[in-house]
Amino acid sequence: MALDLEGLKAFLTYILTPSAPVFIVGFAIVLLFPILLHFILHGGNPSFTNLPSVLLLGPSGSGKTAILTLFERGAQPSSEKNSTSPAPTHTSQAPGTVELAVSEDGSSSFRDDLDAAGATAKKFLLVDTPGHAKLRRHALSLLAPTASSESAQSKLRSVVFVVDAAALADGDALPTTAGYLYDALLSLQKRMGSGRGSKAPASIPVLIAANKLDLFTALPAALVKSNLEAELGRIRKTRSKGLLDSGVGTDDIAAEENDDWLGEYGSEKFTFKQLLEFDIEVDVIGGNTQGDGPGADKWWKWIAERI
Ligand SMILES: Nc1nc2c(ncn2[C@@H]2O[C@H](COP(=O)(O)OP(=O)(O)OP(=O)(O)O)[C@@H](O)[C@H]2O)c(=O)[nH]1
Ligand SMILES: [Mg+2]
Incomplete structure (x- = not known):
């Protein structure tokens, strides 16, 4: 002592x-x-902020949160998979965002438990957004060419636009759904246009997920595609009509108007193919998160191949 x-x-x-x-x-x-x-x-998780991300867009009630939950739960150990308890929360992440992983070659299913398999995985973030018309601005700002941080944009790998294929069967939902889609695609188109010069921004492909195919009223993916194309063409025409009627010379319109015209300028019909000109690939794939149907595997595959 x-x-x-x-x-x-x-x-x-x-x-x-x-x-x-x-x-x-x-x-x-x-x-x-x-x-x-x-x-x-x-520095808790330094790699977290650098993860590639996938953005979920779409009108309210189309099933964005349902898809997010399905993918998140699919990645859980099988003992928890069928439990009815709410999905565990992710404290270090913004609300509505989950961290998911796909195997290095992009072939794993969202049901695979990559940790258990000991496989090397690519991690990415799936970002849910609210579909309500008044809350869309933030979601769209993530696509806009003027988004504050360039680095945040470069991490965006793809956009999944979820539509309710059953609701599209009756008239009301089509114009509102297509209106939101028009804004989203136009943001992407402007973003590509703005990058002309030194370096073009990385292209961001768009998946239109025709959801709820388990319902017998749901339109098949091909019809969802053609209906949306027709409606987008209609929207394009009405939005440019104000200018056409105002008596401005056609030359002036060509210069000014080009900005808000989606797809090939001056073309009669709108098709998603016209967006390839801007390096934007658009695919329409049907699926469902509940009930019987094609399921969500094709959506997952599409996302996984582009991470
Ligand atoms: N029949 C059927 N219903 C579905 C499917 N996917 C989602 N739903 C239902 O559609 C409703 C809306 O789904 P949500 O995932 O909450 O929709 P959301 O896109 O997140 O909507 P907001 O958060 O308001 O933008 C819920 O009642 C779901 O159960 C599906 O594949 N089939
Ligand atoms: Mg939601």
Whole structure:
């Protein structure tokens, strides 16, 4: 005991006596502490912010959250798969965003448990957005060419636009759905146009997921595609009509109007193929998240191949 006290005394004397080593160590602590603090606060998962992302868009009730939940739960260990408990929350992530993984070659299903298989996986984020008309602006801003951070944009790999194929069968939903799709595609088109010059931005493919094919009223994917194309053409015409009627010369229109015209300028009919001109690939694939039908595997495959 006495020895301990003696030792402590010696140690204190040593540490409190001004000397070069003590001074250097103290100085180092003062310098390094803020840096250390930064890593503790921000460095929890340094790779997280660099993950590629996939954006879910679409009108309210089309099934975006259902798809997100399905993919998220599919990745869980099988014991939890069929449980009715709510999906576990992800604390380090923004609401509506889940981290998913696909095997290196993009061939794994969303049902595979990649951790258990010990496979090397590519991680990505699936980002859900609210479909309500008043809340769309934020989602669209993620596509806009003027988005604040360039780096955030470059991480966006693809866009999944979810539509309710059953609702499209009756007239009301088509114009509103196509209106949202028009805005989204136009943002992407402008983004590609803005990059002309030094370097073109990476192209962002679009998947139109025709959801709820389990319902017998649902339109097949091919009809969803043609109906949307027809409606997008109609929207394109009405949006440009104001200018055409205002008596502005055609030359002036060509210059000004080009900006808000989706697809091949001046063409009579709109087709998704016209967007290839802007390096935007559009696919329409049918599926469902519940009930009997083609399921969600093709959507997953489409996403996985583009990560
Ligand atoms: N029959 C059927 N219903 C579905 C399917 N997918 C989703 N639903 C239902 O559609 C409704 C809306 O689904 P959500 O995923 O909440 O829709 P959302 O796109 O997230 O809607 P917002 O969050 O309002 O933008 C829910 O009642 C789902 O159960 C499907 O494949 N088939
Ligand atoms: Mg939702």
